[in-house]
């Protein structure tokens with residue numbers, strides 16, 4: 638999966654990594670920043686999504702679709718799409734540009750709007766990557782877990798970097814009898830849950 642990434646995807650990933658690094662150096666205002674995952678987290682997401690059971694692949698919090706590009710590698714091997722949700726129009730437009738220039742239309746579907754509303758009609762979720770506002774994590778966890786298939790994988794980013802903000806979700810997830818859960822110390826810390 639990582640040895641034959643198409644050059645157009647690599648080129649867009651590199652461009653977005655540079656933009657994200659610039660954001661961090663220039664202290665760009667928070668809502669404008671891309672706030673992307675690091676590449677090692679992207680690889681972890683792709684490998685995990687690849688081996689999730691049959692069902693939908695979703696991502697909550699697209700930004701410019703950097704993490705989505707990593708997930709598209711798994712989606713391609715599974716012959717399906719990663720379905721991703723973005724609430725800000727500027728970020729949605731950037732994500733659509735990413736899909737266009739990386740030629741990943743076949744494997745990425747970007748949805749514009751509030752994932753809290755758009756997800757109400759979703760079921761049969763095999764894989765979910767949560768990377769939206771940290772104060773919403775608990776609400777998203779409670780919304781998504783009942784919609785997942787048995788053996789489904791739920792990942793949430795920033796659980797080490799934003800521990801205090803995401804603690805309400807962690808307090809539930811780490812004790813939740815519906816899932817087996819642990820914190821993986823990769824990148825900014827990823828909560829890994831497998832639906833029992």
Ligand SMILES: C[S@@+](CC[C@H](N)C(=O)[O-])C[C@H]1O[C@@H](n2cnc3c(N)ncnc32)[C@H](O)[C@@H]1O
Nearest residue numbers: 672673674698700703704723724751752768769
């Ligand atoms: C941390 S960034 C995502 C970074 C992206 N996953 C990556 O690594 O490239 C969080 C994104 O979630 C979006 N977001 C926040 N709340 C949302 C919601 N309720 N529904 C959809 N998107 C949301 C924000 O606008 C922002 O672009």
